[in-house]
Amino acid sequence: MIPLKFELVDREEAFDEVRNYLHEFDFSLGGNWDYEHGYFDRSLDEANKVWLRIPFEVTHGALDGDADSTDAIIHLGTPFVLKHVYNEGLDKEAKVNFTGALIDQFQEPVDKDAPVEAQWVDKAQDLLSQVESTFPS
Numbered sequence: 001m002i003p004l005k006f007e008l009v010d011r012e013e014a015f016d017e018v019r020n021y022l023h024e025f026d027f028s029l030g031g032n033w034d035y036e037h038g039y040f041d042r043s044l045d046e047a048n049k050v051w052l053r054i055p056f057e058v059t060h061g062a063l064d065g066d067a068d069s070t071d072a073i074i075h076l077g078t079p080f081v082l083k084h085v086y087n088e089g090l091d092k093e094a095k096v097n098f099t100g101a102l103i104d105q106f107q108e109p110v111d112k113d114a115p116v117e118a119q120w121v122d123k124a125q126d127l128l129s130q131v132e133s134t135f136p137s
Contacts, residue, residue, distance in 0.1 A: 001082045002116050004052075004125055007132045008076050012059055015072035017136070025131055027054070029065045038065065042127070044081070044120050052124040054079045081124045083116045 019029060022040050030039035030053065040054040055077035063072040 001080050002121055004079045004081065004121070004128060006054070006076075006079045006128050008135060009078050011076045012073055013076070015056075015058070015061075015063060015070055015074045018056075018074060018076070021136065022054070022131070025127065027052075033063065033065045035063050038063065044123050044127075049085065050081065050083045050116065050120045052079060052081055052127060079124070079128060081116050081121055083120070 027040040027042045030041040037057045042052045044050040056074040058072050059075045060073040061071035064070050
């Protein structure tokens with residue numbers, strides 16, 4: 001995980017406005033949000049292993065990321081780049097488990113914080129610069 005410079009750190013904004021704005025840059029609300037905090041995520045590679053993540057905390061109102069509209073006000077945190085490494089290919093030791101497949105169809109990363117190559121850090125910083133330069137005041 002590599003933290004990045006971002007002029008919008010510590011800004012408080014309406015969640016809906018930030019979400020809609022970042023959507024223009026292909027960010028989405030990460031699946032691990034809750035009512036108090038979350039992340040805006042954007043994949044930087046086609047394999048979905050390298051991610052740019054902008055964390056936020058809810059300071060006022062209630063966040064419901066599944067709703068079209070919310071009254072939440074969020075505080076933006078320091079963005080970072082991270083890389084997940086997954087097992088590639090088939091597991092030759094695997095056994096058929098129909099019930100387990102229904103419940104656990106996605107594997108955990110082998111390394112949730114793998115080293116991030118400089119090209120991805122540069123790409124993430126460039127993207128953040130674009131976000132900053134056109135962010136509504």
